[in-house]
Amino acid sequence: MSQKYFKILRILISLIFLISISLLFIDFRGIIPASFSDFILFLQFIPSIIKFIHVLGYAAIGFIIIIIINVLFGRVYCSTVCPLGIFMDVISYLAKKIRIKKKYKFAKAHNVLRYLFLVLPLIFLLFGSIFLLNLLDPYSNYGRILSDLFQPLVIGINNIISIFSEKANMYFIYPVNYETFNLVTALFPIAFLGFIIWISFYHGRLYCNTVCPVGTLLGLLSRLSVFKIKINSITCTKCGKCIAVCKANCIDIKNIDVDFSRCIACYNCIKPCPEDAIKYKFDFRKETIAIKDTTDASKREFVTKSVMYAVGLIGLSKLARSQQNDNTVKKLIPVEKDNPVSPPGSGSIRHYTNNCTACHLCVTACPTKVLQPSFLEYGFTGMMQPHMDYKTNYCNYECTICGEVCPTGAILPLTKEDKKLTQVGRVHFIMKNCVVYTDKTACGSCSEHCPTQAVSMVPYIEDLTIPFINPPTCIGCGACEYACPVKPHKAIYVDGNPVHQLAESPDFEKLEKKYFDEFPF
Amino acid sequence: MKRREFIKKSVGAGVIAGTALSVLNNEKLFAINKYKSDELPYDLVAIKGGSAEAMFDKAIASLGGISKFVKRNQTVVVKPNIGWDSTPERAADTNPGLVGRIIEHCLQAGAKDVYVFDHTCNEWTRCYRNSGIEAAVKKAGGKMVPGNSSANYHPVEVKRGIILKNTKVHELILESDVFINVPTLKNHGGTRLSICMKNLMGIVWNRSWWHANDLHQCIADFTTYRKPDLNVVDAYRVLKRNGPRGVSVNDVVTMKYQVLSTDMVAADAACTKIFGLVPEQVRHIAMAEKLGSGNSDLDKMRIKRIVI
Numbered sequence: 001m002s003q004k005y006f007k008i009l010r011i012l013i014s015l016i017f018l019i020s021i022s023l024l025f026i027d028f029r030g031i032i033p034a035s036f037s038d039f040i041l042f043l044q045f046i047p048s049i050i051k052f053i054h055v056l057g058y059a060a061i062g063f064i065i066i067i068i069i070n071v072l073f074g075r076v077y078c079s080t081v082c083p084l085g086i087f088m089d090v091i092s093y094l095a096k097k098i099r100i101k102k103k104y105k106f107a108k109a110h111n112v113l114r115y116l117f118l119v120l121p122l123i124f125l126l127f128g129s130i131f132l133l134n135l136l137d138p139y140s141n142y143g144r145i146l147s148d149l150f151q152p153l154v155i156g157i158n159n160i161i162s163i164f165s166e167k168a169n170m171y172f173i174y175p176v177n178y179e180t181f182n183l184v185t186a187l188f189p190i191a192f193l194g195f196i197i198w199i200s201f202y203h204g205r206l207y208c209n210t211v212c213p214v215g216t217l218l219g220l221l222s223r224l225s226v227f228k229i230k231i232n233s234i235t236c237t238k239c240g241k242c243i244a245v246c247k248a249n250c251i252d253i254k255n256i257d258v259d260f261s262r263c264i265a266c267y268n269c270i271k272p273c274p275e276d277a278i279k280y281k282f283d284f285r286k287e288t289i290a291i292k293d294t295t296d297a298s299k300r301e302f303v304t305k306s307v308m309y310a311v312g313l314i315g316l317s318k319l320a321r322s323q324q325n326d327n328t329v330k331k332l333i334p335v336e337k338d339n340p341v342s343p344p345g346s347g348s349i350r351h352y353t354n355n356c357t358a359c360h361l362c363v364t365a366c367p368t369k370v371l372q373p374s375f376l377e378y379g380f381t382g383m384m385q386p387h388m389d390y391k392t393n394y395c396n397y398e399c400t401i402c403g404e405v406c407p408t409g410a411i412l413p414l415t416k417e418d419k420k421l422t423q424v425g426r427v428h429f430i431m432k433n434c435v436v437y438t439d440k441t442a443c444g445s446c447s448e449h450c451p452t453q454a455v456s457m458v459p460y461i462e463d464l465t466i467p468f469i470n471p472p473t474c475i476g477c478g479a480c481e482y483a484c485p486v487k488p489h490k491a492i493y494v495d496g497n498p499v500h501q502l503a504e505s506p507d508f509e510k511l512e513k514k515y516f517d518e519f520p521f
Numbered sequence: 522m523k524r525r526e527f528i529k530k531s532v533g534a535g536v537i538a539g540t541a542l543s544v545l546n547n548e549k550l551f552a553i554n555k556y557k558s559d560e561l562p563y564d565l566v567a568i569k570g571g572s573a574e575a576m577f578d579k580a581i582a583s584l585g586g587i588s589k590f591v592k593r594n595q596t597v598v599v600k601p602n603i604g605w606d607s608t609p610e611r612a613a614d615t616n617p618g619l620v621g622r623i624i625e626h627c628l629q630a631g632a633k634d635v636y637v638f639d640h641t642c643n644e645w646t647r648c649y650r651n652s653g654i655e656a657a658v659k660k661a662g663g664k665m666v667p668g669n670s671s672a673n674y675h676p677v678e679v680k681r682g683i684i685l686k687n688t689k690v691h692e693l694i695l696e697s698d699v700f701i702n703v704p705t706l707k708n709h710g711g712t713r714l715s716i717c718m719k720n721l722m723g724i725v726w727n728r729s730w731w732h733a734n735d736l737h738q739c740i741a742d743f744t745t746y747r748k749p750d751l752n753v754v755d756a757y758r759v760l761k762r763n764g765p766r767g768v769s770v771n772d773v774v775t776m777k778y779q780v781l782s783t784d785m786v787a788a789d790a791a792c793t794k795i796f797g798l799v800p801e802q803v804r805h806i807a808m809a810e811k812l813g814s815g816n817s818d819l820d821k822m823r824i825k826r827i828v829i
Contacts (some may be wrong), residue, residue, distance in 0.1 A: 030646075056532070089587070108798075148818060163672075166673075168662070169634070171665065171666055171667060174669075174670070175667070175669075175670040175672060175673075176666040176669075176670075177670060177671070305723070365644070367644045367647065368644045396643060396644050396647065397606070397643075397646065398607075399644075435732065435733050439732070439733075439735065441736060441738075442711045442735075442737050442738070442804065443711050443732045443733070443736055444710040444711015444712065445711065445729070445732040447710035447711065448709065448711060448764070448765045448766055449766065450764060450766070451768070452768060453763045454769050456710060457710030457711060463713070463802060465711060465713075483642075483729070483732075485729040485730065485731075485732040485733035486733060487733075501653075506769075507768075507769070508762065508763065508771050508772060509771065511761050511771060511772065511773070512769040512774075513774055519567055519569070519795075519826050520794040520797075521567070521790075521791055521794050521819040521824070
C-alpha cells in the first residue's frame, strides 16, 4: 500500500476508537456490555499500565502493545487510539473550516515543560499519589469531559424527546433523572475542555507535545523507532506544503528535519508533498547515532531541571499526602463519618485512591448513580475519584458493573456472590434521630431497603417496631441511609471501611411450609 | 301538540325524573365506572390450591368475569408490586404469571390499553426485568410504563386525609378508566404486613414523607383518594420474614392463595389472617376502616371460598 493512504487508514481507525469510547461514556442506560468496554479500552495507555501493576495478565498488556508499535512506527497511539488526541483533531478540523487561512508552522519543542509534566506525575506516583497523573492523563480527561459534561447533555436531550414520545404512548425512550450534576466537581472538566478547545483551535497538538505525559513518554520512545517519518534531502524543494498540514509543528524545513519525538504519526504530510520526499523510512542505525547528536543538550537540561524540581516537590507531595490523611480522619464531608466509601471491588481506600485515574467510566455505567465524582471526600489529591454517595442513591445489591468496566483495576471485578459479602462500610444507628423513637410512629424504611437484614425491625413499644443493627452482616450498600426519611440528619448511616471486610453471610434457616386446611376466616 | 298538553306532559316527565332521582342513588345513576360491591355476587373471593393464573381464572369467573370491571375501549392500569430487584421465587414482587393473566383477561374484555407500572424502590429497569413482570406484560400484550420520573406524578388533594393532605400521584392512575391493584402478600418490617393499601405507596412520588409522618395513618389516609376498582392479592408465594425485600428464598413459603375484592380493607383483613396474624396487628387496617374506606369484619361479608 502506498503511504499516501496511511492518512485515510489512520482517520478510519481513529474514528472507530473515538466513537466507541464516546458511546461508552454517554451510555446512561447501560446498553453496551462491559465486555465491549474491556475490549475497546484495552489499549488505553495509562489505565493499562496501572492495571498491569496489579493484575499481571493478558488483560493488562495493552500498553506493551502500544510500546511495541511505538518502537516500530512512532506515536501511532496519539493519532489513532487516544480519544483526547482524536477529539483535538476533530476540533482542529472544524477550526480549519471556520478560519479562512490556517497553516501550521514549525515551532520549537517546549522541552522544559514537557519533561516537567512527565517527571512531576512520576514523582507524585513515587510518593503514592496518582493525583497529578489524573489531571494530565488524556484518556481520563476525555472520560471526564464525556461523563460529566456530555452525558448530562445527552440525558437532557433524551428527556425532551421522551416528553413527546410519552404523549404518543411510546415508552422506548424514557426520562432519566439527572439531579446529581455537581458544578464543583464539573469545574475541572469544564476548564479542561475550554483549554483543549482553545489549544487545538490555534495550536494543533501542542497539548500532546507539551502537557501530556503519555505523549512525552511515547515521544522519548519514538527516538528509538525503527521506521520514522523522514525528509529526503535530495528531492525536497523546501516548498513547505508539509509544514502547513503538520499539527505537531515538528517539521523543520530549514534543516530538512522532522522532530520525530513530537510527530504524532498523523500522516497528513505524506500526500501533499509534490516530490514524494517525506515518508516513513527505515531508520534504525542512523537514529541511534542521531540521539547522541541531537539530544545531548536537551537531555542535560532535562536532567538538571528535573532534579531541581524533584527536590522541591518532595516537600510538596509530602504536604499533599498529609492533607489526604488529615481529611480522612478529620471528618470533612459529611461530618459524622470517619471515612468515605470506596466502591465494592476496590479492596481498600488506599488501593482505590492510588489506582483510580478518575476517568468516570464507572460513574456513567453505575445504574443507580451512587458512584459520584468526589470533591474532598478522599482528600484534596483524591479529587474527582468517584465515591459512593449515599445522598444520591445506594448500591444495588445484585450489581457488579463498576468492577467490570474499570480499566485501571482500581475497582477489580467481583462475582455477584463475592460482592454480596464485600463490606465496604458499616451501618451506624442513631436511635435518637429515628422517627419511631421521636414520633412513636411506624417507619421501617431502612430495614425494608436492607438486602441482608443487617438492619431489622424488632419489637418496640406497643405494636411498633424499631431498627436494630447487626453490623457484621452489613455490606455498606447505603440503602438504609438513602431511604431514611429523617431530615436533615439521618438516623442511620454507613461509615466507610478503610479496608474492605468480609461480611458475615446473612443466612436464615429455611421456613417450613405450612398450609391451612381450612380458610382462616 | 297543544300548548296545554305540552305543559302537562313536560311537568309529568319532570316529576317522574325527580322521583327517580330521589329514589335511586344519584351516584349509581351517573357513575359509569363505579361498580358498587352489591352489584357483584360476593364482597370477597378467596381461593387456594392452584397456580396463580388458574386461581385468577376461577376467582374472576365467580365474580362474573373481568367484564364486570373493564368495558370495551377502556384504558386499564394494573399496579403490581415491582419494588425490588429480585426474582419471582423470592416473592418480594408480585407473581409475574398473575400479572400477565390479568392483562389477558382485560384485553379479552375489549380494553383499549393495559398499562403496568410501579414506583420501584430499587433501580427500576432492573426491577422490571428481574421480577419477570416486564416479560410477562409484553407477552400478554400490555404496556410497561416507567414510574421513575417525578414529571409523571401530579399533585392531588387528599380531602379526607387526617395527616396526608396532599401527595403526588402517577398520571396513569389519574387518567386510566380502570385501576386494578395487584399486590403481593408479604411481611413488612415497619408496618407488619404489606398488602393492598401498602401497595398504593407505589403510585405516589414522595413516599419518604409518609415514612417520616406516621406511616400507618398516611397509608390509611390515602385510601380515601382513589379506591382501586379491583384488588387481586397474590399469596401464591408468601414472604414470611425479612420483608418487604427478603434475604433469600429461605424467607418464602409457598401458600398458593389468592384473594379478590373491591374492598381493600376487607382484602387486607382476610390476607392478614392467611398470613397468620389478626387485623388488629396491622394498624392501618383499622385506621382505614375508621375513615370509611372499607370493612374489616369478615363475618359480615359475602365471601366465596374456592379450593382447587
